[in-house]
Amino acid sequence: MLAGMHGESRDGPAIEFCGVSYELPSGRRLLSDLNLQVQRGETLVFLGRSGSGKTTTLKMINRLLTPTKGEVCVDGATAAQTDVIRLRRGIGYVIQEIGLLPHFTVERNIGLVPEIEAWPSDKIRARTQELMQIVGLDSQLAARYPHQLSGGQRQRVGVARALAADPAILLMDEPFGALDPLTRDDLQREFLSLQQRLHKTVVFVTHDLNEALRLASRIALMEAGKLITVLSPQAFLRSTDPLAAAYVRAFHTGLDSTANRGSS
Amino acid sequence: MNLFQFFAQNSGQVAQLTLEHLWMVGISTLLAALIGIPLGILIAHRPLLNRPVLGAANIIQTIPSLALFGFLLPVPWLGDRAERLAILALTLYALLPVIRGTYTGIRGVEPAVVESARGMGMTDSQLLWRVELPLAMSVILSGVRVAVVISVGLATIAAAIGAGGLGELIFRGLAMVNNQLILAGAIPAALLAVLADFSLGWVERRLRPQ
Numbered sequence: 168m169l170a171g172m173h174g175e176s177r178d179g180p181a182i183e184f185c186g187v188s189y190e191l192p193s194g195r196r197l198l199s200d201l202n203l204q205v206q207r208g209e210t211l212v213f214l215g216r217s218g219s220g221k222t223t224t225l226k227m228i229n230r231l232l233t234p235t236k237g238e239v240c241v242d243g244a245t246a247a248q249t250d251v252i253r254l255r256r257g258i259g260y261v262i263q264e265i266g267l268l269p270h271f272t273v274e275r276n277i278g279l280v281p282e283i284e285a286w287p288s289d290k291i292r293a294r295t296q297e298l299m300q301i302v303g304l305d306s307q308l309a310a311r312y313p314h315q316l317s318g319g320q321r322q323r324v325g326v327a328r329a330l331a332a333d334p335a336i337l338l339m340d341e342p343f344g345a346l347d348p349l350t351r352d353d354l355q356r357e358f359l360s361l362q363q364r365l366h367k368t369v370v371f372v373t374h375d376l377n378e379a380l381r382l383a384s385r386i387a388l389m390e391a392g393k394l395i396t397v398l399s400p401q402a403f404l405r406s407t408d409p410l411a412a413a414y415v416r417a418f419h420t421g422l423d424s425t426a427n428r429g430s431s
Numbered sequence: 432m433n434l435f436q437f438f439a440q441n442s443g444q445v446a447q448l449t450l451e452h453l454w455m456v457g458i459s460t461l462l463a464a465l466i467g468i469p470l471g472i473l474i475a476h477r478p479l480l481n482r483p484v485l486g487a488a489n490i491i492q493t494i495p496s497l498a499l500f501g502f503l504l505p506v507p508w509l510g511d512r513a514e515r516l517a518i519l520a521l522t523l524y525a526l527l528p529v530i531r532g533t534y535t536g537i538r539g540v541e542p543a544v545v546e547s548a549r550g551m552g553m554t555d556s557q558l559l560w561r562v563e564l565p566l567a568m569s570v571i572l573s574g575v576r577v578a579v580v581i582s583v584g585l586a587t588i589a590a591a592i593g594a595g596g597l598g599e600l601i602f603r604g605l606a607m608v609n610n611q612l613i614l615a616g617a618i619p620a621a622l623l624a625v626l627a628d629f630s631l632g633w634v635e636r637r638l639r640p641q
């Protein structure tokens with residue numbers, strides 16, 4: 168749909184951060200000198216504690232925020248070379264708070280980008296139905312409003328909406344964070360099978376190491392506005408980096424302490 | 432002669448004055464909405480303009496109505512016809528509730544909703560027409576409702592400068608120390624206010640998002 172946005176049309180990284188810093192007008196630094204490439208078709212997971220700057224980093228990609236220093240290139244194009252509206256319509260975005268439009272039905276929420284892209288309405292309807300099936304939503308929910316859905320259903324709508332115009336890039340900000348462990352497990356599994364078919368470039372944010380290990384091609388570890396290290400899940404578990412090791416330790420503690428209690 | 436007899440005998444005149452009243456209120460509310468809603472939208476998006484605009488509307492609101500009518504009287508084109516002047520004054524008074532309602536309504540739209548709409552690639556005007564205005568509509572309307580109720584009351588004072596409306600009966604009654612005449616103007620005016628309040632309140636509830 169958007170020429171140049173699709174992976175096969177170009178070489179080079181899908182997204183590139185070059186010396187990106189972000190400061191508030193007050194002078195407070197939220198991001199410091201971020202350098203990173205996101206490869207086409209990979210799932211890059213930003214892992215970090217609350218307030219470490221994950222959401223801020225993500226918003227640099229679809230230019231909801233503009234770096235105060237450095238440059239974020241999407242598909243090799245700098246911010247100055249891209250039309251921000253076009254850019255955003257080519258990037259699916261699932262935000263932390265979901266942010267469904269409360270006055271639109273499920274169907275209209277999912278078809279939002281096609282609608283503003285002025286697709287013919289029968290094509291939008293067909294696409295919406297297809298997406299509801301892909302993300303596992305009962306087609307009977309199409310006419311409901313967001314407040315009539317469960318949290319898990321809302322998240323599925325959020326994911327379907329982000330996929331609607333078949334974007335090459337998907338930004339997902341703690342999309343499963345507010346869900347119970349079993350529903351989260353379901354959605355993670357579905358995400359993996361979806362990603363196996365679709366091969367999107369996904370930038371995923373989480374503070375949950377389990378989720379990062381399960382979904383990531385690579386994990387980008389963040390702390391206090393800095394990128395600490397970028398590692399594959401396997402390398403992450405063996406890493407000697409103190410922060411990464413601390414995550415792994417915390418991850419094991421719960422299991423270990425339960426096991427110890429059981430044996431004593 | 433009691434009040435009922437008065438209404439029966441003067442129904443034509445009361446109806447005429449009620450219509451004049453409604454017309455002044457209607458036109459001034461329409462003008463206030465046409466000016467106030469865009470201004471409210473503007474200051475909701477440009478926080479720097481917020482204080483000056485709301486401040487100015489606030490100051491207008493504090494001018495006593497008789498004084499405002501008096502100030503405007505010598506203005507050339509306006510002073511020619513009392514009713515023009517009354518409509519302008521009522522419009523000015525109606526601005527504050529309309530602007531504030533619009534501002535509050537738009538600022539009240541959940542930030543996550545605005546952010547996701549932007550993130551999907553909506554333009555500013557798409558965001559305004561498809562997201563912000565529909566979600567703010569009930570709050571905007573509550574501002575308009577307040578404006579209408581204020582105007583119905585204030586419009587009675589417009590009779591003091593000869594603009595007509597139900598105030599004419601009230602002023603005549605005051606001059607002649609005739610309570611029935613006063614009530615003959617005051618009761619329909621009060622009924623108008625209650626009716627406007629009720630019907631706009633009903634529409635407002637229908638528009639409120641869940």
Ligand SMILES: Nc1ncnc2c1ncn2[C@@H]1O[C@H](COP(=O)(O)OP(=O)(O)OP(=O)(O)O)[C@@H](O)[C@H]1O
Pocket residue numbers: 191197215216217218219220221222223224263374
């Ligand atoms: N508009 C803003 N004004 C002031 N501070 C901000 C603003 N946006 C973010 N911050 C601050 O920037 C830091 C990073 O925020 P960010 O939302 O990127 O964190 P995060 O890693 O996504 O956290 P979480 O996991 O809780 O979502 C936080 O300390 C936050 O308080």
Ligand SMILES: [Mg+2]
Pocket residue numbers: 221222223263340
């Ligand atoms: Mg966040």
